[in-house]
Amino acid sequence: MFLYVRKHPDVLAHLNKHLNFLRPHLKQPTVSSKVFIQRDYSSGTICKFQTKFPSELESRLDKRQFEETIQTLNNLYAEAEKLGGKSYLEGFLACLTAYTIFLCMETHYEKVLQKIARYIKDQNEKVYAPRGLLLTDPIERGLRVVEITIFEDRSIGSGR
Amino acid sequence: MKTCEYQQIDPLALSTPTLPPYDGREKREKPRRPRRKWEVFPGKNRFYCDGRIIVARQSGVLPLTLGLILATSGLFFIFDCPFLVKHLTSCIPVIGGALFVFVVITLLQTSFSDPGILPRATPDEAADIEKQIDNTGNSSYRPPPRTKEVVINQQVVKLKYCFTCKMFRPPRTSHCSLCDNCVERFDHHCPWVGNCVGKRNYRFFYTFIVSLSILTAFIFGCVTTHLALSTCFCPCSDRNCRHSSDINIQNLLVICFFSVWSILGLSGFHTYLVASNLTTNEDIKGSWSGKSGEEVTNPYSHKNILINCCTMLCGPMPPSLIDRRGFLPMDESVQTAGTDIELPTVAPKSEINAVGGSPQLAFVLRNLPFLCLYSPKPT
Secondary structure, eight states: OOOEEEEEEHHHHHHHHHHHHHHHHOOOOOOEEEEEEBBBBTTOOOOOOOHHHOGHHHHHHHHHHHHHHHHHHHHHHHHOOSSHHHHHHHHHHHHTTTTHHHSSOOOHHHHHHHHHHHHHHIIIIIIIIGGGGEEEGGGTTSSSSSEEEEGGGGTTTTTT | OOOOOOEOOGGGGGSSSTTTHHHHHHHHHHHOOOOOOGGGOOEEEEETTTEEEEEEEEEETTTHHHHHHHHHHHHIIIIIIIHHHHHHHHHHHHHHHHHHHHHHHHHHHHHHSSSOOOOOOOHHHHHHHHHHHHHHHHOOSSSOOOEEEEETTEEEEEEEETTTTEEEEOOOOOOEEETTEEEOOOOEEEEEEEEEOTTTHHHHHHHHHHHHHHHHHHHHHHHHHHHHHHHOOOOOOOOTTOOOOHHHHHHHHHHHHHHHHHHHHHHHHHHHHEEEEEEHHHHHHTTTTTSSOOOOTTTTTOOOHHHHEEEEESSOOOOOOOOOOOBBBBHHOOOOOOTTTOOOOOOOOHHHHHOOOOOOHHHHTTTHHTTTTOEEEEE
């Protein structure tokens, strides 16, 4: 079977024009800016984020809603890192088995991280996406920041 | 349309470099293998077993450590255990075996796990931090050291900016120059285990050195007992009688003697660090010793030895932040430079067709595979 190559400049230009037209539909909504909520180290090295409301979100989001989200996240991280009888027991048993149980079972921290992921997904669907915002799970940023992406208003309709 | 020129191409000739557009098409047709994050990790670490195992670039003297442990334990099991089982109790090899397994497992866990590496800041994060600190438009040749002060439990702590990772280091985090990573609760880079010791693997390291000191003390004790008992049980009346295994036992004794003191000393030092919730780094620098005369206390200590120990050794296990086995997002791995026509052929054609358009467009889209072979005539 022989293949045919068509040497025609007009077809390429035509194709380019249509592909450029098609491309915006395949791209994500346009990102206007990103806001980073930094960690709050006043209580030590535990995972806690600042609840100060950033000025960039004033036009999009209610302050109370934002504080509630961050406070819930802080509470969840505190639950993950809580020192108590249960965590000590888990740690002690792990020590006896030379920490090999960490290879087999899910730790308490990992279970809470999944809970946090579900909470963030839920918040994005109910609160942030309708306002053209997107919360990124802090674990994807090394637990350094809570990243809030602000999308341009006009591209909300074509978002996923 | 203009008159078209058609050129027949023999598929067998496709392997020759005379037809670059077709070669490009061949490459694009192969689906890109999704890459894992460890393959693009910026630090100087090496990964094995598809990202499950992480080690520093230089393994240091880890093979020596393993070799010494294996050799000492091997000699013990071969030369001492048979005698001691016969004259004392058969529990000795059982205890020795259990300790040996414990030591090796904790050593491998210390060497092969993520010590608490902080992933580097994304470009957006780095730009945001730059914006916040560089408001003065500093034009001096050398930028001043960037620090930020936070108050932790009524103690002022300075956070330094890491120029490599482009972020302010959290408290107790330090950048390891050997691994080129910021490590949380950085203790030290241990060449004996060939990895950094940090937040995530400190408990493995501590358990390793404590169990190793118990093992060496145990072997030392058994060897001494063996020597003492073999002198008593020796049927030879000659006092200068030398058995062939005596040399081996004596060598073992020498190794054990030096190991016991150095490892016991190290275990004792780290027990002190655990009890006061300090890291080796902080202890060496004297961060909380108040050397300048001011009242400084360790803001991270729980002020209770038992709670400090429990926190360090039995506290919740923090997760790995680098997600080395996660997959890279497809838009990062599929990005290709080049001509406009290079839309990935794996893109859902149904999506494109669903957009609709003119019959001309439909013709173009139906013939996309063939039109991709098009190469503009050089003018």
